[in-house]
Amino acid sequence: MTKYSALLFISGLVFLLMVITGLLPIFSDSHTPMLVGKAILEGAKDQVGAANVVTSVVLGYRGLDTLGELSILFAAASVVGLVLTKSSFNKAASANNDKHDHHDSGFVAVNAIDLIFPLLLVVGMYIITHGHLTPGGGFQGGVVLAVAFSMLVIVRPRRASINHGMVSIIESFAGVSFILIGVIALFKGQSFLQPLLSHGEFGSLWSAGTLPLLYLAVGLKVGAELAGLLLALNSDEVVD
Amino acid sequence: MNSLVLLMVLPLFAAFIIPVVAKFSSKLALFTGPVVLCINLLLIMSAWVKVGSGAHAIFLGGFLPPVGIVFYIDHFSLLFSGLIASMVLIVWPWDAKESRLYSLYMLLSAASFGLALSADLFNLYVFYELLAVATYGIIAKQKNSSATAASLRYLFISSAGSVMLLLGIAIIYTLTGTLNIAHLATMTENLHGFAGLSAFALIAIGAGVKAEMFPVNSWVAEVYGTIPRQLSALLAGLISKLAVVLIIKMLLMVFQVQAAFDLLLVVGMLGVISGEMVAWRAKDMIRMLSFSSIAHLGVLFIALSIGGSKGLWLAIAIMLHHLLVKGGLFLMADRFSGHFDKLKGLAHHSPMSAAVFLVFILSLLGVPPLPGFWIKMALVMNLAELGGGLYYLAIGVILLATIIETAYMFNLVQTMYLKADADSTPLNKRYSASYTFAKLFALLLLVSMVFVSPISKRLKDIANHSANPQIYIHTVLPARYLGEKS
Amino acid sequence: MNHFFTVEGILYFGAISLSIIGLFGLLVSKNLFRLLLSLVLFEAGANLVLVLSGFIRNGIAPIFLDGNSGAVMNDPVPQALVLTAIVIGVGVQALALSLIFRVKKHYGSMDMRTIRSKLEREIAENAGVTPPGSNEAPAPVKLIEGENS
Incomplete structure (x- = not known):
């Protein structure tokens, strides 16, 4: 069987390399025909008003993809919750009974996390709120937030705990507000997820209409989902 | 016609809100999904009449194609939307206790509507993945x-x-x-x-x-x-x-x-x-x-x-x-x-x-x-x-x-x-x-x-x-x- | 073949090789965790191919700053697409990890062949059919023993 798959692999390799080397326009003098890309680079300043064009694409031109992607994260987090439910409930129960099982990490880690945690929060929020101006945004900032919280729980399992109810409320709230911002435009007779509000002064913090709000929702949601995922996986590792 | 995007948005909205609703009343959470699907069926029927023998495009975010994402609506996509709504209604998990399962079913139907309607290649990929993840979840559940x-x-x-x-x-x-x-x-x-x-x-x-x-x-x-x-x-x-x-x-x-x-x-x-x-x-x-x-x-x-x-x-x-x-x-x-x-x-x-x-x-x-x-x-x-x-x-x-x-x-x-x-x-x-x-x-x-x-x-x-x-x-x-x- | 040794050529070669290594891993490895890692590689390669489609030599990041009005910018669309694709990948991988965990717990093995033969027997028993011939495969060699469990 391995032989056949190796054969398949070799043929796949040859096939793909042939495609890539000869035929893609990237190797000729002209690069990819950036039809959509050019139109967006020209129009983004007026249509969306965000200095970071990637943000304009993520939240403006292709906002629906972002909504779909948030839903995928939500689905994955729900499934991980469902699949690991039983063991994590047992674990929660046992953790309440004998708390001495869970030791805080050593002196260095505990003190370091006390120092780093607020910094991580600030950095995460900064990345989220400046997503329309600089590289970064809701996803990147959300990951930083998630890491901050899960580090806290990993380092001091006794003191800190993340309330699962709180996490699920945050993720629902963030998802719902993303959709609501989109639906408001629909009720105003425009299209779903159309950017609202004035564009403001180009390149300043208060610019690009609803985009920072959307990124805030994305950041909260990604932070909550990823923190939930990391903790669910972490808690089960402890059990066995 | 722009409101037809609700076909995809309503189930997503329901999916996000079901875990919170379930905290207050599990009965309400159970019925959210079927209600949304019934609304969708009504939307589909009215759109079926309105579209007639023509076709209609929804420009999401108000950006004209090709830069934005487009939903393409004709009888073919509406036919499939109708099938999705009725089929999910038929197999709705009435006896399941987990509210998160209702969310997954709603995500599955949202992804299916998206697949039926979308006319953008990458958007189709996103919905295809959403469908896949929801399906893994429902099976693994x-x-x-x-x-x-x-x-x-x-x-x-x-x-x-x-x-x-x-x-x-x-x-x-x-x-x-x-x-x-x-x-x-x-x-x-x-x-x-x-x-x-x-x-x-x-x-x-x-x-x-x-x-x-x-x-x-x-x-x-x-x-x-x-x-x-x-x-x-x-x-x-x-x-x-x-x-x-x-x-x-x-x-x-x-x-x-x-x-x-x-x-x-x-x-x-x-x-x-x-x-x-x-x-x-x-x-x-x-x-x-x-x-x-x-x-x-x-x-x-x-x-x-x-x-x-x-x-x-x-x-x-x-x-x-x-x-x-x-x-x-x-x-x-x-x-x-x-x-x-x-x-x-x-x-x-x-x-x-x-x-x-x-x-x-x-x-x-x-x-x-x-x-x-x-x-x-x-x-x-x-x-x-x-x-x-x-x-x-x-x-x-x-x-x-x-x-x-x-x-x-x-x-x-x-x-x-x-x-x-x-x-x-x-x-x-x-x-x-x-x-x-x-x-x-x-x-x-x-x-x-x-x-x-x-x-x-x-x-x-x-x-x-x-x-x-x-x-x-x-x-x-x-x-x-x-x-x-x- | 001259164009092969340009920046684009080398980058493409890397991306394609990465995804082919991943595909090869998916085809031949039997350990669940290695399968997952192969999937990660495969996906990383595909993401690189996608983001390379917006590559312009000497292009700058597509962000309007004060000093860069005249410069050529890279295509912003693939960057946004890859951002989406990466997040989707993370979700799927976390999901796979949790499923692997539960499968390992139930079957006590990380070997795909063992799990598959057990799974087929369970399905047959479920359906009320004796598995054909009950020709149980000899216990396959485990690639990685789970030692931390």
Whole structure:
């Protein structure tokens, strides 16, 4: 069987390399025909008003993809919750009974996390709120937030705990507000997820209409989902 | 018409809000989903009337294509939206306790609506992945651990397929610099080279995982064997068709080339043969149904390889027929699963269920007055008209498959009408709702037998309209881009 | 083959090789965790191919700053697409990890062949059919023993 798959692999390799080397326009003098890309680079300043064009694409031109992607994260987090439910409930129960099982990490880690945690929060929020101006945004900032919280729980399992109810409320709230911002435009007779509000002064913090709000929702949601995922996986590792 | 985007948005909204609602009242959470689906059905019906024989495009975010994402609405996409809403309603998990499962079902229907409506390649990929993740979750959620293992294997195969889909999209974007399907349809000359066709092959195989396409369908028997029958009905009946819809969109709008047709034809024939051979040797109902489902999706790919509006017409007819028959059979299998020997004496025990079963099987085989016959005949006639070695071979394969199918299906029917042993208990369950729906499906089949000609005329209209790239392009793209082309 | 040794050529070669290594891993490895890692590689390669489609030599990041009005910018669309694709990948991988965990717990093995043969037997028993011949495969060699459990 391995032989056949190796054969398949070799043929796949040859096939793909042939495609890539000869035929893609990237190797000729002209690069990819950036039809959509050019139109967006020209129009983004007026249509969306965000200095970071990637943000304009993520939240403006292709906002629906972002909504779909948030839903995928939500689905994955729900499934991980469902699949690991039983063991994590047992674990929660046992953790309440004998708390001495869970030791805080050593002196260095505990003190370091006390120092780093607020910094991580600030950095995460900064990345989220400046997503329309600089590289970064809701996803990147959300990951930083998630890491901050899960580090806290990993380092001091006794003191800190993340309330699962709180996490699920945050993720629902963030998802719902993303959709609501989109639906408001629909009720105003425009299209779903159309950017609202004035564009403001180009390149300043208060610019690009609803985009920072959307990124805030994305950041909260990604932070909550990823923190939930990391903790669910972490808690089960402890059990066995 | 812009409000039609609610078809996709409402289920998403419900999915996000259900976990919070469940904290206050689990009853309310249970009913949120069905209510949303009913609203969607109403929306679809009103849109069906409004669209008429035309088509409509929704520009999401108000950005004119090709820069933004577009939803394309015509009778084809509305037909599928209606099927999604009703099918999810039929298999709604009324007795489940977990609110997160309702969320997953809502995400699944949102993704399905998105797949039916979207006209943007990458957006289709996102919805395809959402559908996949929701499906893994629903399968893995089942209490038995074998379902988890089946789900994991499904996840590996399907994710590899998704990556191939992504690679195909990357190649297409490198070649053309756009993702809008209508825009791609104006640039077919860029895509009909070797690179473009290999991108189509990647997309077809990637989406083919869900469509039970020949080389990538080893998950089918395992998954259908471990999950409840209602869920199998949903997966085999509907989800597989949605993956085919993705392939149809690319095939009809962009890749109307002989090489693409040949690819589908070969995969389809291999699927038919391999599926029927395994189904022939199967000893229990679910395994038989799983593999005969693979075979019928092979027939669907053969029909698509005819191309153009004829191919689409046949494909729609086959999909609807397969949805009714396989959906119905899986729903029935809820009552009498297990080894064939256990079915001995079913006809005496419950003549009604044996009769319903017989209706499905006869239509599946293509016995004259039933719709299955007309579809098979139209398919064979169209293949014969095209001529050419591969197409004649396909006719041979279809006829051979029918013979094999007849052999094992009638073996089964014979068992059912045998005299019962004293201790045999063919029905393993009390009355169940899915049996009622199966009877409803059979009734629909019988009714459609009477209205074969108006229905086929209607489907032909839909197909003629939807398979026409010109209508698609003119509806979606603003005049600026059309001028460039001509 | 001259163009093969340009920046684009090398980058493409890397991306394609990465995804082919991943595909090869998916085809031949039997350990669940290795399968997952292969999937990650495969996906990383595909993401690189996608993001490379917007690559312009000497292009700058598509962000309007004060000093860069005249410069050529890279295509922003693939960057946004890859952002989406990466997040989707993370979700799927986390899901796979949790499923692997549960499968390992139930079957006590990380070997795909063992799990598959056990799974097939369970399905057959469920359906009331004795597995064909009960030709149980000899216990396959485990690639990685789970030692931390």
